Amino acid sequence: MEKAVIMKRASSLILLILLSVSCEELTEYSPYDTNVREEYINSMECDKVCNSCVHSEDTLKFAVISDVHDDYDNMTDALESISKQENLQFIICNGDITNFGLAKEFEWYADEVKKSSIPLITLIGNHDYRSNGLQIFEKLFGPVNTSFVTGNYKFILFSNVILENNNMSPKYEWLIDEISDSSKHHIVVTHVPPFSGEMEGIHNLVFRQIVNSENTILCLHGHVSYFEDSNYNGIHTIITNKIYNREYSVISLIGNQSFVKRINF
């Protein structure tokens, strides 16, 4: 056999064998795949917050970003800007970390979280429930309803998404349990504001009965893509702008008082 033919066959065979052997990481079965690594990122990030040095039991400063969707470059810039803020203890991402609830989107967001020098706790948003997003979120970040305590403050991250969760009611019994602890100041974080269209009617009523000025000092929301600093149901309520608008909120707590600063980056 001619040398050239042998060379041709050998080279293409080697390339194909190497390609086949190494292709496992490159194969994708479906965009709706839920095969992501189990990491429970929220639980690790909450541990970092709880174990970190608290300057004072009754003061706290943290940042909120919201509605990242597919804006990873803006998120990188936001995290860089946040890392330059003084005395920030942690960051909350107020949901909608994907557009379609697909595994790749979650993984790209998770890569950003891992780059953050400050603990970042993530709440699920309505977009994140789409496709098999709920299963992926629970594997990567942990339960959709979670809480953590730092100093005299208890943060309650509550999923109040209804439509994308097969029109099912949020787990209000979990919220009642969490908010019944009266030894701490409560900050309730939900993606959808209780006064938006998705929550109108019975859900708005139930939410307002559970979360009120007697047991909560601050409510944080996202979803609507603009900033708002208001008082709803007697509670200081802050909606954080979507990251596409290159803005985040820095919130300071002093006793039961809360103060917000809009930061553009």
Add this chain to the structure above:
Amino acid sequence: MSDKVLPTVLFTVLLSTIIFSPLFGDDPDSTVFSGNNLYVKTQFAGNIGLLSVGIGKEYLDGKLTVDLNYGYLPACINGTSVSTFAIKPAFRIKDFSIAAMQSSLSTGICFTYSATRNTYNKYPDYFPEDYYLGNAMHANPFLRISLFHFPSESKSGRLSVYSELGTMEYQIWYAMKNKEVSFIEICNLCFGLTYRLK
């Protein structure tokens, strides 16, 4: 992320070599590609399931192929099952030979419709009208290298293997929009077999 570097580099090397290198001849046996034949096929991966089967037809003397596929991803692999229907038109853009194997390079788009949880073309009535665009359909561009291993006059000559380097429409948009999403991260590979019926 970085675990995708090696296979992507290898595929790119293979592709570049095919297109540019004198190592590979450009003297294909024209009889291999001629005719408007029917074919059946099976494919591993490629965003249409763990395994898919399909049937297709050649047009324009084999320059254009269109196949219909059904793919399935079982719950034991994925955590939830996904059924996918796909139509794949592809144009043959270059014929060549690799190590005495008649081969071709094609490009096309795989249009998919998938059925799994929370995936709709028309959303249930409890959603407000025009709340979302449907999320059950995708368009996945690909480059395909087909290798015809055996002498074309034999029965086994009807068999070919192929590999496709593909991506998805939303991933292209994400990579264009974000420096954080690299080209390597949006690539995927699949492998398949086709058998010409006539």
